Amino acid sequence: MEELTMQQIVAFCKSRGFVFPGSEIYGGFANTWDFGPLGVELKNNIKKAWWKTFVQEDSSTYGVDAAILMNPRVWEASGHVQSFGDPKMDCKVCKQRFRADTLVENFSKNTVSAEAMTNEELEKYIEDNKIKCPNCGNKDWTSIRKFNPMFTTSRQMIGDEKDIVYLRPETCQGEYINFQNIQRTMRAKVPFAIAQIGKSFRNEITPGNFLFRTVEFEQMELQKFCKVEDSMKAYDDYKQKALSFVKDVIGLDVDKLRFHDHDKLAHYAKAACDIQFNFPIGWQELNGIHHRGEWDLSRHQEFSGKTMLYTDPFTNEKFLPNVVEYSIGADRLFLATLCNAYKVEKLENDETRVVLKLKPYLAPYKVAVLPLQKNLSEKALVVYNNLKKYFSCDYDEAGSIGKRYRRHDEIGTPFCLTIDFDTLEDNCVTIRDRDTMKQERVNISDLKNYIYNSLENNK
């Protein structure tokens, strides 16, 4: 089979109503995408599956939905205001871009602490030591430019005074700042986790690769708070849970998944690992599991002046819990799910067709109601109007029955049911399973339970 390309996925998404280019009628807007009628269903189902797995079925995980706009002090505590955005210099000759601190560290063989230097000091050091461009060997540098990937907006307070407000570049701060609220109101005992699904915003320079990297994206993540001695076990547990989720619940192929340990860790991190998926653009990060130690809570304790200490109810010992973060991009997972489910089938007459092999509970439509002929539409609409109360359904009477089957195979609908002339006599419909292609006669009064059970059994 030919390799799937990102263009094929983009074209499929656009023509079938999954994803459209953002602001398309105005010539587009870089790295934004709008989810269409089918896309929003699939994405919601992915989010529901994640929430069910990690919150609903885990009695020690609590949900939260924090505000996107937060007190700017949050981003001072997190370090984003100061250090988000690395000092970059371009070689004027070969146009390559480098991090100034990396240039200094490499030149000095780590005898100089570039991290502690100001931009002016970095520039001076590079000039004084005549550091060459590693690519072309010239010494003609631009000045340092910092790029802040946080979007800003402003809030008008009094008169013309305006305060800068940031759109959150990550959701997890919402968990940290609510740590005490949630621990107290839920009477939660360590170890416990706080989970959240929500949008984040990053002013990325990088080209997007469709949904892979966008300026506005949705994260599904949780923060596990635990004793330091339990933290590595929690880290390892979440590696396995994260893998099991994308493999068993979402249905990604095992041979397209792998762990990827980080070589370079953030200065506060004790361990970090990604799960990568083999996208059409190659192996790329799908989710991350990071051991963050007590850094986040300690910073908020320091900046807010409020205690973040947890009191062990058995020993009365007070301590800052360690944090293990598990984070996965909803849009990235959406993309991986589509790439994984998109199958080109070869037919007997040498033609090909697309089948979306989605897990039934992820499919945009669960059921398609198809009258065999248009003069059966009255009965078919009765069935449709009843089923749509329980499932996402589509009703289609246009074209031949075979064509309608194919339309729904292409968008991943697991069940097609057909109303024929016998239905008027025996009150039964033919229900056809997309994966097995098996057909069954089912009484209309049993349909709801039949479909419900089929969706459950598949999990």
Added chain:
RNA sequence: GCAGGUAUAGUUUAGUGGUAAAACAUUUGCUUCCCAAGCAAAAGUUGCGGGUCCGAUUCCCGCUACCUGCUCCA
């Protein structure tokens, strides 16, 4: 952000300095009826802005978007 490339209908693609086309998809009617049948009809296209020209979808410039590579990637 850098280099190169691309932009024609919903999709995939032809084509042209002088009224823009095919296939598939879509809509309507007839016909058929359990896996893309057939017939008839309809609707729909040169990314945006500027320049050259009598005339630009075609040539030039700018913008925007996408693709490939680089860079970046708490």
